[in-house]
Amino acid sequence: MGTNENLSDKEILVLGYAKTGKSVAEFLVKQQANVTINDRGDLSQDPSVTLLLEDGVQIVDGGHPLELLDKHFDMIIKNPGIPYSIPFLQKAIEKNIPIYTDVELASRFSKASIIGITGSNGKTTTTSLLRELLTEREKGNAYLAGNIGIPTLDVINQATEDDDIVMELSSFQLAGTEQFHAEIAVITNIYEAHLDYHHTREEYAKAKLKILANQTQDDQIVYRYDNAELHHWVKEFKGQLIPFSIEIIDEFVRSHGAYVEGEWIYFKEEQIIPLSDIQIPGSHNVENVLAAVAVAKIKGVSNQEISNTVREYKGMRHRIQPVANVSGRSFYNDSKATNITATITALNSFKQPIRFIGGGLDRGNEFDELIPYLKNVSGAYLYGETKEKMAKAFKTAGVNTIELFDDLIEATSKAYREARQGEVVLLSPSCASWDQYQNFEIRGDVYIDTIEKLLLEEPYMDE
Incomplete structure (x- = not known):
C-alpha cells in the first residue's frame, strides 16, 4: 500500500496527454503540485485542457522543445508509449530528472492492495477474469486498472484498504517504475516482444520483471512454471512462488500451485473445477484460468464461486x-x-x-x-x-x-x-x-x- 508522499508545490512535467496524461494531470492538481503538460499534438481544442488551464496548469504543445528542460522539474510522468530514446527524454536522463509512468504514482498513493498482472500474452484475459472472480468475495471490491484501458489514477481514490486493484501492466508501464509494489504479482509468460521500444530481449524482460522488484517475503509471485527461463528468473526475488502449469506437474507444482490433472484444475492438491467449465477456446486460456484461479484461492474465493464465474466468462473483447x-x-x-x-x-x-x-x-x-x-x-x-x-x-x-x-x-x-x-x-x-x-x-x-x-x-x- 502507498506512502501518500507530499507532492505539494513539486514541479512535475506530464509528458504526453491523451487518456493517461489527463488522469495524471488531474490527480497532480488535487495533490497541489505545479503541473506542466507537454504534448507533440495541438491541445487547443481539447475542452479538458481548458479546465486544467483554469487550475493553473501550464501547457506546452506542438512538440517537445529541449529548452523546456531548462526549467527545474522534480519528476517527469510520461505516457508509457513514449520511448526513452527520443532526444527530449535523453536530455532529461542526462539532467538526472526521475522519469516515471502513472502506475508508479498509483502504487505510492493507493490505499488498496495491488494485484499486478503482466506477460507477453494472456494478461488482459487473466486480469479481466480475475477481477470477475474477486467480485464474488463477501468483503471488499475489486477494481480494474492499467493497460486494460482504465487509468490507474482514476481508481485509487475509490479503492479502500479492504479492496484490491487488479492492474494489467505492460512493459512500457513497468519500465517507468521505482517503488511500485504489487502484493500479488502474476507473470503469464515472457517471450520476445516490443523490441522496437526496448531494443533487446534482455531489456524487455528486465522491464517485465520490475513487477517483482519491491516484493517482500509476505508477497506472492504467480507465474508460468512451464516457461523454464521464467522459472529461473523469479527465484531471484523475495516473493513466495506460486506456479501454474499444464505440462510439468511435479511435486513443487502440486504442493505450491495450480495445475491440470486429467479433466480437472487443482490448486495445492485440491480439486477446484472441471476443465469443461472453461468456455474460452485454446490451451493458452487454460493457462490464463489457472493463473486467475491461483490468485482467487489466495484471496479466499470459494470453489463454487470460481466454478460459477468461469462458466459465465466468455472472454475479452478483441481477444479471440x-x-x-x-x-x-x-x-x-x-x-x-x-x-x-x-x-x-x-x-x-x-x-x-x-x-x-x-x-x-x-x-x-x-x-x-x-x-x-x-x-x-x-x-x-x-x-x-x-x-x-x-x-x-x-x-x-x-x-x-x-x-x-x-x-x-x-x-x-x-x-x-x-x-x-x-x-x-x-x-x-x-x-x-x-x-x-x-x-x-x-x-x-x-x-x-x-x-x-x-x-x-x-x-x-x-x-
Missing part, C-alpha cells in the same frame, strides 16, 4: 472474441494480437481450416516465426504496411490463396466471400494497428462492423 457463427462459418476477432506470439496462440486455438486476416504497422520484423503454424490456413488476406512481408511467410508455408489489400475492410470482405462451411474467419493481425487505426480496439470494431454488415447484405445461400 467470437463474432458470429453462421452457415457453418465461425468469425473471430483477435485484433489485440499485436505481435507474432499472440497470433501463434490464436492459430493454435482452432483445428478447423482458417481464413486468416492480418497485417498492420511495419516494425521492421519478418514473419518467418509464423510458418510452422500455418498448416490449417486455407487462405490469407493481408493488408497494410506489412502485407508483402507477411505474404512471403505464407507463401513459404505453402498457403495456396494469398491476397493483398489496401485496408482491413477490403481484406475482410474477400475472406467473408471465400469462406466455406466448416471454416474459421480469423482476424489476428500480428502487428500494431497504428498504420491505419488509432488503436487495436478501433481496428477490431471495424472488423466486427464489416462482418455484421456483410451478413445482412450478403447472407450465405448454402443448401
Whole structure:
C-alpha cells in the first residue's frame, strides 16, 4: 500500500496527454503540485485542457522543445508509449530528472492492495477474469486498472484498504517504475516482444520483471512454471512462488500451485473445477484460468464461486472474441494480437481450416516465426504496411490463396466471400494497428462492423 508522499508545490512535467496524461494531470492538481503538460499534438481544442488551464496548469504543445528542460522539474510522468530514446527524454536522463509512468504514482498513493498482472500474452484475459472472480468475495471490491484501458489514477481514490486493484501492466508501464509494489504479482509468460521500444530481449524482460522488484517475503509471485527461463528468473526475488502449469506437474507444482490433472484444475492438491467449465477456446486460456484461479484461492474465493464465474466468462473483447457463427462459418476477432506470439496462440486455438486476416504497422520484423503454424490456413488476406512481408511467410508455408489489400475492410470482405462451411474467419493481425487505426480496439470494431454488415447484405445461400 502507498506512502501518500507530499507532492505539494513539486514541479512535475506530464509528458504526453491523451487518456493517461489527463488522469495524471488531474490527480497532480488535487495533490497541489505545479503541473506542466507537454504534448507533440495541438491541445487547443481539447475542452479538458481548458479546465486544467483554469487550475493553473501550464501547457506546452506542438512538440517537445529541449529548452523546456531548462526549467527545474522534480519528476517527469510520461505516457508509457513514449520511448526513452527520443532526444527530449535523453536530455532529461542526462539532467538526472526521475522519469516515471502513472502506475508508479498509483502504487505510492493507493490505499488498496495491488494485484499486478503482466506477460507477453494472456494478461488482459487473466486480469479481466480475475477481477470477475474477486467480485464474488463477501468483503471488499475489486477494481480494474492499467493497460486494460482504465487509468490507474482514476481508481485509487475509490479503492479502500479492504479492496484490491487488479492492474494489467505492460512493459512500457513497468519500465517507468521505482517503488511500485504489487502484493500479488502474476507473470503469464515472457517471450520476445516490443523490441522496437526496448531494443533487446534482455531489456524487455528486465522491464517485465520490475513487477517483482519491491516484493517482500509476505508477497506472492504467480507465474508460468512451464516457461523454464521464467522459472529461473523469479527465484531471484523475495516473493513466495506460486506456479501454474499444464505440462510439468511435479511435486513443487502440486504442493505450491495450480495445475491440470486429467479433466480437472487443482490448486495445492485440491480439486477446484472441471476443465469443461472453461468456455474460452485454446490451451493458452487454460493457462490464463489457472493463473486467475491461483490468485482467487489466495484471496479466499470459494470453489463454487470460481466454478460459477468461469462458466459465465466468455472472454475479452478483441481477444479471440467470437463474432458470429453462421452457415457453418465461425468469425473471430483477435485484433489485440499485436505481435507474432499472440497470433501463434490464436492459430493454435482452432483445428478447423482458417481464413486468416492480418497485417498492420511495419516494425521492421519478418514473419518467418509464423510458418510452422500455418498448416490449417486455407487462405490469407493481408493488408497494410506489412502485407508483402507477411505474404512471403505464407507463401513459404505453402498457403495456396494469398491476397493483398489496401485496408482491413477490403481484406475482410474477400475472406467473408471465400469462406466455406466448416471454416474459421480469423482476424489476428500480428502487428500494431497504428498504420491505419488509432488503436487495436478501433481496428477490431471495424472488423466486427464489416462482418455484421456483410451478413445482412450478403447472407450465405448454402443448401
